Amino acid sequence: MKIEQIYTGCLAHAAYYLESNGEAAIFDPLREVQPYIDRAAKDNAKIKYVFETHFHADFVSGHLDLKKKTGAQIVFGPTAKPGYEAYIAKDNEVFEVGDYKVKAIHTPGHTMESTTYLLIDEKGKEHGIITGDTLFIGDVGRPDLAQHVVEDLTEEKLAGHLYDSLRNRIMPLNDDLIVYPNHGAGSACGKMMSKETTDTLGHQKAVNYALRADMTREEFIEELLTGLTTPPGYFPQNVLMNIKGYESLDTVLERGEKPLNAESFEAVANDSGALVLDTRDASDFAKGFIPNSVNIGLEGSFAQWVGEMIPDVKQNILLVTYAGKEEEAITRLSRVGYDNTLGYLEGGFEQWKDSGKDYETIQRISAEQLEADFDQENSLLFDVRKKSEYDSEHVLxxxxxxxxxxxxxxxTFPKDKEFIIYCGSGYRSMIASAILKQRGWQNFADVTEGFKGISETKVPRSEYVCPTTML
Structure with missing residues (x-):
């Protein structure tokens, strides 16, 4: 069967391309749709369907632009109520893509419209299941997202639906089916996903905690809800965009790709209240940046951290990027619904600096410097990694x-004492540093290599949680 996974690491997202006999289907596409159109053109195929497994929370899907540009039919599962034209499949309804068949299996739980698509080849053999956020490799979808959009859908109710969907609709399927999930490790849509992005259903039945054969409904709900972190604030906003519709990415790019000199950039920032988002590497940002700007580097988990740190997807944004990175930054912002980029600083930060305008810097120290100056009783350190990372190991x-x-x-951060910030590698700590600078903190330093560098020094480290220092 000709099925391809198109994986985007920075979002831990998997879309799928299916092609047979000149017809193609795309499953859960990202916002930028040209790569899917190009892929179909390579096969001289026409995109017939865009299948959506559910209304996504962690990204804005590209289904509307794909329909507009190719004429493909958008398909959602039962109970979906989009605010635009789409076909709502019936449970067990079969669609034809060339000589292949795609069977819609309603699997509510992650969301109520969640649907798994069973792929059947030209010989009638069942090949695999595209599971969306219902079943991951090593995990299942979290059931606490839909309640942020529909209040009476409690996480307990959704977890119960997911238990039924897994036991009654997925686990009875053939063990040799290949599981094609929507996400891998790093996505906030689950809590313990594997780094592997495909597996057989039979192996998942053996190793996935949520598919234990002897698991009761009550045990499933308890285990599924234990350890869930608060979902990123942008998730409900993305869900609504996927339900109601949104602007074409072409429009978003046209609005955002406006070069501005330093004077115009400053004027637009003042007039619009735009956030200045600097997407350069942490090392370059630390050496000089526009006052009050925030650093989230393109080379890291850019879209996810934008979603975590900028509360409103409608926030106006002005960009500082490396030359030639403007379109990439706008596109990656749009993937998570941040469509209001108003322009970028032409010539980058060097243009701002050369114009004589004020700029700020952030002090950075190496792990070796930290080791040389470390005083366990007097050194004040802040670890901005996840609690799970901190619990595993941290500086005493x-x-x-x-x-x-x-x-x-x-x-928690003092203004009258010096302190040091570190994360895993220096990426997140620079985001934190920019926020602190923006809020008036001055007397601190960031560890360049983060805990990765610290772990190679003799700085005292602990492998247990110290209750008096953990928030």
Whole structure:
């Protein structure tokens, strides 16, 4: 069977391309649709369907632009109520793509419209299941997202639906089916996904905690809900965009790709209240940046951290990027619904600096410098990694303030004492540093290599949680 996984690492997202006899289907596409159109053109195929497994929370799907540009029919599963023209499949309805068949199996639980698509080849053999966020490799979809959009859908109710869907609709299927999930490790749509992005259903039945044959409904609900972190704030906003519709990416790019000199950039920022988002590497940002700007580097998990740190997807944004990276930044912002980029600084930060305008810097120290100056009783350190990372190992005495919670714990950081910030590699700690600078903190330094560098020094480290220092 000709089925291809198109994986985007920065979002831990998998779309799928299916082609047979000149007809193609795309499953759960990203916002930028040209790569799918190009892929079909390579096979001289026409995209017939765009199948959506559910209304996504962690990204804005490209189904509307694909329909507009190719004439493909958008297909959702039962109970879906989109605010635009789409075909709502019946449970067990079969669609033909060339000589292949795609069977819609309603599997509510992650969301109520969640649907798994069973792929059947030209000989009638069942090949695999595209599971969306119903079943991952090593995990299942979290059941606490839909309640942020529909209030009476509690996480307990959804977890119960998911238990039934897994037991009654997926687990009875053939063990040799290949599982094609929508996400892999790093996505916030589950809590313990594997780094592997495909597997057989039979192996998942053997190793996936949520598919234990002897698991009761009550045990499933308890285990599924235990350890869930708060979902990123942009998730409900993305769901609504996917339900109601959104602007074409072409329009978003046209609005955002406006070069601005330093004077115009400053004027637009003042007039619009736009956030200045600097997407350069942490090392370059630290050496000089526009006052009040925020650093989220393109080379990391850019879209996810934008979603975590910028509360409103409608926020106006002005970009500072490396030359030639403007379109990439706008596109990756749009993947998670941030469509209001108003322009970018032509010539980048060097243009701002050369114009004589004020700029700021952030002090950075190496792990070796930290080792040389470390005083366990007097050194004040903040660890902005996830709690799970901190619990695993951390510098003795370091206070844990996860980056996505920093705005709720700003009072924890002193203004009258020097302190040091570190994360895993220096990426997240620079985001934290920019936020602190923006809020008036000055007397701190960031560890360049983060805990990765610290772990290679003799700085005292702990492998247990110190209750007095953990938030």
């Amino acid at each position: 005495g370091a206070v844990n303030v996860p980056l996505n919670e920093i705005n709720q714990h700003l009072s």
